[in-house]
Amino acid sequence: MSQRKGYVFIHGAWHNSETWRELKPYLEGAGHVFHAVDLPGAGSNAAQPKSLMRRPFDPEAFRTEPSPNADITQRMRTDAVIAAVRAMNSETGGKAILVGHSLGGLTVSQVAEEIPEEIGAAVYLTAMLLVNGMSARAMSKHVSMDEEMIPSVICASPRMVGALRLNTRSEDADYRALMQECFYGDVDVETFDRVTASLHCDEPAQVTGEPSTITRESFGRVPRHFIECLHDRAIPIDGQRHMIASVDAEMGSKTIVHSLATSHSPFVSSPDKLSEILIAISD
Template sequence: MADQSAGIVFIHGAWHNHETWDHVVPILNARGIATTVFDMPGAGVNARLPASFLKRPLDSQAFATEPSPNAGVTQDERTDFVISQVRETAEKCGGKVVLAGHSLGGATVSHVVERVPELISAAVYITAFMLPPGMPPVAMIQDESMADALVPGLFAADPAAVGALRVDFRSEDPDYQARIHEAYAGDVGEEMFKKAEAHLHCDEPAQVATVPSPVTKERFGQVPRHYIHCTEDRAVTPAGQKKMIALMDEAMGNKTAVHVMATSHSPFDADPQGLAKILGDIALG
């Protein structure tokens, strides 16, 4: 086994890929922290795109009704994949690792920690879905505390009909593009946001949002957890973040360590130094 060193395994959020972490990873590596990034099943290079998305100008009716070729991706598939990454990183680092997830990636953090708590030194939720036992992400998405979230207003199809949470990141409509920008990264400059947006895929598998959180006090509850609370988030609202923290603390009978960042839903682009400082300090103990 390798000499013991700090390591962080990253889980990107819905529609994103491994490039989410491009501005954060070099800072952590410079502190001697090993990092593992990847495209989740159904994301990045693993995403399958509807044919209508690739044809421009867009046929909005076809895009609204074409079944998603990405719809078959399951939460179990994602959980198993990340566990393999955690095991590999833990072996490389010679000990437990930090598991950090953004947005909907937080759901996978919970599933993984519940399965392999012995491999996780800390679970970190970056303005993410940290859900109490039995709650699926869709219940939180529909919660009153999330009423001001901008992302559902971007959906270009009925998730139940096409099997995906579908957003047209290649839209040529300036109003729609402005709403995308505001929803995800209102505090990030246009040029940087356009580079980030180019990596987003259109179809997030809908069924992963329906799987209840599996966490228990006996397993998940024994792992230290941290929440990075982004106060200017328009995707996962500040009120929603606070509600999830309160619900989880009550369910687990212990406290989440909360770190506050005055950023949008994309702290990795808005303030990568600040995010890397929090993550690095957690990893180094």
């Protein structure tokens, strides 16, 4: 068995630490240490607009109510994960493998830029891997993202409410089918209902507008891996590959790419195959 390694997992937008629970037995069974964070504004740290659970449901109130998560910043998220990395390194005596999904890639990059000597590898699971100065909001407008489905499930103006808002408690079958196709296209409805029951509805909008700040001298020193998901409808494969190529050109070094024939959420649909890749990265 290889030396014990520590993994710190960062969920994507609207998700939380429970996102990764199907992976945990695979990594711990291989002798590694597993920790998944709830970012500020997510999971146990998230607040919900009152209109989300009001019945009868008022679509207009939900469309206009200001988000209680609107003041969450990338700085807050970066600081939270730096603390988690340092706690993990203290426990294992090594360097944490940092894994981020989707929007969680923003935090992976910023942590790797700020404490490169404390990160064993930066792993992007169909995640935002952005060149210096680019924001997630700007990336979403790139031609390579034309097939992105996320705009079709947003329920309010981010500028008005301060968040990217999903109706995570929707009772509309057509809307829920869109959500499933976007994020969980290769699981059955029962699994989709189970894994989405804990999602928060408001992802702080200002995080998506903050530019990436990465440099060759810091971020560029950290080994980086990208796990591309070939059938992703939230971050299409063309967008994934555009980001990889752009960062590689800017950093003057190569991202190691791994492929899964899954939708946006392989931690649910293919945790066994995803864990094989993650364990191989640690070796």
